[in-house]
Amino acid sequence: MDILFYYGLFLLLLYFLPKYVLQIKRNLPPSPALSLPIVGHLYLLKKPLHRTLAKLSARYSPILFIRLGSRPAVLVSSPSAAEECFTKNDIIFANRPRFLAGKHLGYDYTTLVWASYGHHWRNLRRIASVEILSSNRLQMFSGIRLDEVRLLCKRLFKGSNGGQYQIVDMKSMFFEMTLNVMMRMIAGKRFYEENMADLEEAKKFKEIVTETFRLSGATNIVDFIPFLKWVGLNNVEKSLVILQGKRDKFMQDLIEEHRRMRNDFASPDGSKTMINVLLSLQENEPEYYTDHVIRGMMQVMLSAGTDTSAGTMEWALSNLLNNPKTILQAQAEIDTNVGQRRLIEESDMATLPYVNGILKETLRMYPVAPVLVPHESSEECSIGGFHVPRGTMLLVNMWLIQNDPNLWEEPSKFKPERFQRPEEEIGKYMLLPFGAGRRGCPGEGLAMRIIGLALGTLIQCFEWKRVGEEMVDMSEGGGLTMPKAQPLFAMCRPRPVMTELLHQL
Template sequence: MEDTTFFYSSVTLLFLIFVFKLWFLPTTLRRKNLPPSPRPSLPVIGHLHLLKHPMHRTFHDLAKKYGPIFSLRFGSRLVVVVSSASAAEECFTKNDIVFANRPKLLMSKYLGYNYTTLTQAPYGDHWRNLRRFTAIEVFSSNRLNMFLSIRKDETKRLLEKLSRSSSQGGFSKVELKTMFSELTFNIMMRMIAGKRYYGDDVEDEEEARRFRRIMKEATSYGGASNPGDFLPIMNWIDGGDFKNKVVSLSKRVDEFLQGLVDEHRIKKAGLESTNTMIDHLLSLQESQPEYYTDQIIKGIILVLLLAGTDTSSVTLEWAMSNLVNNPKVLKKARAELDDQVGQDA
């Protein structure tokens, strides 16, 4: 009985010490020069109680009250929210090195090949090499022009799909979010591996279903999906369930990507000519095998799929939303397209 009482007393004391350090620590000992912050910041959870969906409106309301730059405490993590275009530009130009690192989250470790991908690697030589590679070998004008026909074809397919929807009796409601997502995934996968996994002309339906399941799960776990990243005690309460799911997902992702790399390696050895990003990466591997390992190649592919698709589709979705909400701008854009492209294109 006495041992039990001592145990609970010790746990309570440790908890009170933790709360004291987090909440009652004198302001002179806290970080200085932080942007304005809402009060109160609650013990343990900080400002997590303020977050409500849709998130962008919550941040907009806070920005109206505290200014374009404000700070929040998400559990044990400090977050600075920048909602001004000019301030955001300054963050990523004049102060780009300051903001170059990313927080070490659970997803970053297991789905980011132990923090070695472009989006998760710490600032340093390895990160600079990956950034240089993507700038020259992926996003250069020459490389993008090589895949122009793919972008044209996928855009044409989308327009034809929209046309079929509208021809079924006048106006019809369409769900553009899914269409834009499928558009960007098909463009990216055709550039990476020469394959379509959504819509028509899918060569291997089982492989496509497997890809779609993996990507859906990966995007659902992305961002701030793990409470334990902000409230470490949740990792103990969770019993490792979230971690086990992420580890399982990372193994399936790695297996799928390795299959793509091996498939193109076999084709390349058999002198079967293809012109995809994987083929180019394998050529670089032949000249620099010590750096362009299979893990680096898979990491580059994964970043292109996760970071290069959702951002593009969301941008298109918001662009369409803003056009619909601004009829004058929409009318001007339509007139410009009719004038420059024509209605019969």
Template sequence: MHLYYLPIAVVLYMATFHFWRKLQKRPPTPFLCLPVIGHFWLVTFPLAECLAKLAERYGPIVYLEFGWTRSLAVCSASAVEECLSKNDVAFCNRPHRILIGKYAGNNFTSINFAPYGPHWRNLRRIAAVELLSSHRLQSLSGIHIRADEVRLLVQRLYSKVIAGSDTESKSKVVDMRPELFDMAMSVMTRLIFGKRYQGLQANSAKKLEKMVETFFGFANVVHFGDFIPYLRWLDWGKERRLQKFKQDRDALMRDLIEEYIMEMKVKDCHSENNDDSTVKVKPMLQVLLELQQSQPEYYKDEIIFSILLDLLVGGSDSSATTIEWAFSLLLNHPEVLKKAHTEIENHVGHDRLLAESDLKSLPYVQCIIKETLRMYPPNPTLFPHESSKDCIVGGYLIPQGTSLDVNIWAIQNDPNIWGDPQNFRPERFDGVEGYRIGFKMMPFGSGRRICPGEGLAIRVLSLAIGSLIQCFEWERIDDQLVDMNKVPDLFMHKIVPLQARVAPRHGAITKLLTKI
């Protein structure tokens, strides 16, 4: 008989909490917040699209509860500006409950997972000033690395296209994803270790690829204990795999560092016998090792390992994925591809390969990249922030410890801002400077937690996309449009890897490619 009262008790529980939140001036929230699981029953993937649908119903600021965790989903430019400008310091923390932060983030001490404070500010300074500064990116060494890896990408595609062909103009179907990943990873390994991705010893290249793949696999998995602490035991298997991931990462990084140190000793011996006055920018690892020598108690091995992981993960996958989305869009819109090639042909011609110094004179290529990042930002909800104190957003009280999910995908696809946002139209960025437009366009985030690798990413994207358009003709493999479906997870990956029919554009470029 008493069981009849259970539904009544549940309804009263939910109604009481609903009106209690209203009295506390909390943002709009879905009424049905179930005991223990909260609003988990509403979640679908891709998460950005799920949060956008909730915003259509409840407004651009939605308050959600996931187990013990309070979450603020923000889907408007004005609300994001309040969070990441007016309340930037308040929302500069990271959630300190995420299982992946404990292991991949070296117990929340890496630049991605560390809370706001002196330690994070120091890591941020190292990344922005010592490792990814404009000086380093603009140095002859940095430009040479990017240009060299793009040339090698072009050469690999050229070799695949003409291999076994009777005529050099014959096109071939090429699987683009591994080629793009190889290029992006090689840029990062050369900047970090001073050598190409495929030039690493033993099975290090395969292990690096596996490490990046595993990281994203863990980042896309829901860990129940992150939201409901007493259910942490359900994540026992996942935690064991994360422990194994950390052990493998540390072992791989230690091997790569030892390999680098041994090679530096050999080079030092040779340099004593040779007068080499060429000035080169130090690899990023060399900078970190020198910092470790001067402050060994602070720059421990684990700190260096986590910095290297952040650089490799952030610099490889996002660049390769964005180029894959860009060419998927171009293949579905051949008129845009033709216009971009005409711009390159008029400015660069076909007697030489496109250089990084040409990019400022190719505004339409930049428009293509901006439009791609608008439609398919690599991290559509950014990495979660967390409030370190009570603050006001949109007139609502946001309590300390609330997770913040900034839905940049929803903002960058808002028809009230962009007009026909589902249509690929690079012309909308004509005359627009930069890749951040207030808080309406911010594919790399904003505020103190903005991605420090934005400058490097733009240079790699621009040079790679421009060079591939210059050197090759691109067509779909059949009459069907390229599949643009997204993997239903937290990041912006294509379900179907891009395949394209590729052919060298003309004899002049072919002659240049054979000399690379």
């Protein structure tokens, strides 16, 4: 057994050693000094990842070459380098690395998030941009967003017990509201509400969503050191296989339900769901728009559109609670431009620059993806004059770019007013919370509508304060979307001037 072990180790060294020798001869970006055999620079990485990578960039270079096990990677942490990646090298970096999550949750790398750049991906992107997330389609779904935000306000108002302050778990509130928005858009069904008739279905749905977010953010060491799979260290992969079976069945059941109801327009949402849009496309091109493609699109919309928006709202309200004067300033702006005789609507956001500044400042400090979803080079290229080999993973640390004191004045302070200056004064590649280039998030418009409407309405309708004297804990948790380490609990009560309107909900 010992002989086999040492023989295997010898073969691995033979595999990696030539790569290290070649690295010296190429004009690769600077690299941390010690890259260990097999693990490379993995030993340097600690949670939260974006802060660890920021320290490495500060110590070595804003363009840094690191080896994550068997995967070479280039870490970019400056606006100029990011611009080069998403303009000159945009097509080259339009691929995704092949992780196990993409194999199992991404239908063998065929969904919008995981597919390689090419005809299939371009068609999926077109479907998302034109058929599902176009301005006209988003406007069609505006009633759903408005309805869910007002139902949230109704819940908060009912719990106020005659206008008294109440303590509310805002993490759960935001999560449930956003999931309801997405599921009504996708399938015309709410899965979180009081007196839910089908509790079993809602319970299954919640378990699937929770497990999806947990496993999507989990680090699978086999992705970086593949030979560990041979010795049985693939527990995450087993969980991914089980989860995908549950997701598949759940989504297919929704598709079959819509097939049976294709001619039933009794439900106000039923005639314009995303499933119906995709089934209509399937009738015209059944060989392409298979149930497999439809399920993949549904799952991408659900996983990419819920946790991200809910998390951003939680960070935004946390910032407001720690800076109560900003709440008063935002309320004054809403009272002036919207008034107190009606509730805010999405169209009002164009007249609320300070409220928009709150959203942008939150996304600057706590971006949806602090390190953008990895890209991978399809051929050799250069960044900042450095050589980048084919098959190199690209990591863009947007958190560092958006919190760099050399780019932003007092970046650690919450200052919504910084976004009230002309847009041209803020560089295009200084603020990219939704990514950029071909693989930028197509759901940015939807996310900004949901977040803006919800946050604006909560500011308009309620008075907010912290549960105690201490500041809200702004520690960052682990995961792809940088959740808060501690869920947000807040105290709220109706604003007296809004009580009459809230009674009418």
